[in-house]
Amino acid sequence: MEDWTYDELFETIQEVYKEFLSQNRGCRHAIARIVDDFNNLGKIEDIIVDVAIG
Structure with a gap:
């Protein structure tokens, strides 16, 4: 697991x-990929991912 700062x-x-939006994938696909790519980073990191998606 990589150590992330909030800003990073x-x-x-x-x-x-x-990047996914620029590839004409649509916002739903982009969000789904983010959830998949940034899943299970850690408790605090998961909250940051949820906030960023929101």
Whole structure:
């Protein structure tokens, strides 16, 4: 497991989301991929992922 700071994780999630949107995948697909890619990082990290998606 990689150690993330709040800012790093939040920025990475935003970049991945924008990347999937730029590929004309749609917001639902982008969110699903983020959930899959950033699943089970840790308790606090999972909360950050949920907030970023929200």
